[in-house]
Amino acid sequence: MKNISIWQDEIIPDYPSLEQNLDLDVLIIGGGITGISSLYHLKDSNLKIALVEQNKIGLGITAKSTGKLCYLQNDLLDKIRNFYNDKIASYYLKSQIEAINKIVNIINNNKIDCNLQKTSAYLYTNNENEIPKIKNLELFLKNNNIKVTYPHHNIVKSKYMIEVEDTYLINPYRFIRGLIKSNTKSIYENTRIKKIKRIDNSYICYTDKYIIKTKKIIIASHYPYFLVPLFFPLKVSLEKSYLSASKMKIDNISLISYSNKFISIRNYQDYLIYLCNSHSLNKHLCDREQFNELIKKIHDLDLIPSYLWSNIDIITSDGLPYIGKIKKGIYLGTGYNTWGLTNGFLAGEILSDMVLGYDNKYEALFNPKRRNIKHLPFYFSNIGKNISAFFKSYFIQNKSKYICPHLGCKLVYNEKENTYDCPCHGSRFYANGKCFSGPANKDLK
Numbered sequence: 001m002k003n004i005s006i007w008q009d010e011i012i013p014d015y016p017s018l019e020q021n022l023d024l025d026v027l028i029i030g031g032g033i034t035g036i037s038s039l040y041h042l043k044d045s046n047l048k049i050a051l052v053e054q055n056k057i058g059l060g061i062t063a064k065s066t067g068k069l070c071y072l073q074n075d076l077l078d079k080i081r082n083f084y085n086d087k088i089a090s091y092y093l094k095s096q097i098e099a100i101n102k103i104v105n106i107i108n109n110n111k112i113d114c115n116l117q118k119t120s121a122y123l124y125t126n127n128e129n130e131i132p133k134i135k136n137l138e139l140f141l142k143n144n145n146i147k148v149t150y151p152h153h154n155i156v157k158s159k160y161m162i163e164v165e166d167t168y169l170i171n172p173y174r175f176i177r178g179l180i181k182s183n184t185k186s187i188y189e190n191t192r193i194k195k196i197k198r199i200d201n202s203y204i205c206y207t208d209k210y211i212i213k214t215k216k217i218i219i220a221s222h223y224p225y226f227l228v229p230l231f232f233p234l235k236v237s238l239e240k241s242y243l244s245a246s247k248m249k250i251d252n253i254s255l256i257s258y259s260n261k262f263i264s265i266r267n268y269q270d271y272l273i274y275l276c277n278s279h280s281l282n283k284h285l286c287d288r289e290q291f292n293e294l295i296k297k298i299h300d301l302d303l304i305p306s307y308l309w310s311n312i313d314i315i316t317s318d319g320l321p322y323i324g325k326i327k328k329g330i331y332l333g334t335g336y337n338t339w340g341l342t343n344g345f346l347a348g349e350i351l352s353d354m355v356l357g358y359d360n361k362y363e364a365l366f367n368p369k370r371r372n373i374k375h376l377p378f379y380f381s382n383i384g385k386n387i388s389a390f391f392k393s394y395f396i397q398n399k400s401k402y403i404c405p406h407l408g409c410k411l412v413y414n415e416k417e418n419t420y421d422c423p424c425h426g427s428r429f430y431a432n433g434k435c436f437s438g439p440a441n442k443d444l445k
Helices: 033-041 076-083 086-109 128-143 172-181 287-300 340-355 373-395
Strands: 022-029 049-052 117-125 160-169 186-188 195-199 202-206 211-219 236-247 254-257 264-268 271-280 305-316 322-327 330-334 412-414 419-421 428-430 435-437
Touching: 022 033, 022 202, 033 049, 033 172, 033 211, 033 330, 033 340, 076 086, 076 128, 086 128, 086 160, 086 172, 086 340, 117 128, 128 160, 160 264, 211 340, 236 287, 236 373, 271 287, 287 305, 322 340, 330 340
Parallel strands: 022 049, 022 211, 049 186, 117 254, 211 330
Antiparallel strands: 117 160, 195 202, 202 211, 236 271, 236 305, 254 264, 264 271, 322 330, 412 419, 419 428, 428 435
16 A cells, blocks of 8 residues: 555656746746646746746645546535625636636647546435535526436435536646646746745745745745735634545546535546545544544445545635735635635636736635635634644644644654644645645754
8 A cells, every 4th residue: 555645656757946046027836736727827928937846846735636627516615605695606616617618628639648537426415414405505506507417326325416417537647747748937846935025026035045036926835834914824724634546446436425524536547536534634633543444434345545645625714715916916826625626727827817917707706815704703713723733732642753843833743644744734744854735834854
């Protein structure tokens, strides 16, 4: 059994590290789906653009996802409907369908080899109390001209299930590589931005050895670490999930449960990919128990995991991502509520339009500065979670001596993946101390 994502188990090309100072029009920080999509959408501009990634291009959160292109997103549409109204939720639904169609067209037009599969998507519940909620969601989908049918699939025990068409499955890492192939802009990996300063009408970005002067910045890192004025740790929560890939020949399937604890299932070649045990990052500090529960569920299906890994997603209070301008010359894309492929691609399109001075119809919907009094309980809840995680990391049985350089939480050793993980804000470090996932932007000593 390999403790890596199934998408990571192939030949990975190298990109150079930064070896000189740069003077740019646009700097993109982050080499996942958001950063690469931004680069793709800016490829025909005459701007001087570069992208930097602190680790390997495409091997962060994007390469640990399930690789689904789907608009039937567990209970997320209902979350948006309840926070706002059906009109806003319909607009979000439209954005997802458009993103899916654009991704599929790019894959087909550019002949990107990323194992594109068209499939129906299934949403189910095993909870009697959730059946009325799904029936209400059905009506919402039908009012938005979505065809809904009522299948049965024996891979899970279900009391109610619905099906929609025109969703897809891909290999997310190969898709990113396909987007890069059409690009002539500069890409640098193993290049970490440690500090940003505003000087006159430009920004100076500092790496370990070099500086990058740029007029505009797209922050496309998973957990942005330059956002003190936005109080980012209060505005989002972190959700951790556990995934496996096991040998199993099965027809195309894309299935997800309606609510937490989420179960997500898809096929990939001769494998079944299974996600479960989603929880607030700081609720369970012991990953061993969560991995063991995942393994037990897989064994109940008479399967043995070939790959085992975890992923961390950023969750917003209202179900909508944060995509847009946060201050003069700085743009942000994050908070995709576990649906990073569609929203990350969409963010690249929106942010590139904003950088070029074009209007984008979804700019207002995803405005990162949006305000609503309904956000306040979420903010206070996050304060409590952060304080709780900080003290739990010190006072539970935790033999790690390492401290996260972000805000001082004590790191927890993840024995399955051989990493040190921060239970407060999700920073992760390899066993040799190198930081591979922020918000921390320093290695352990």
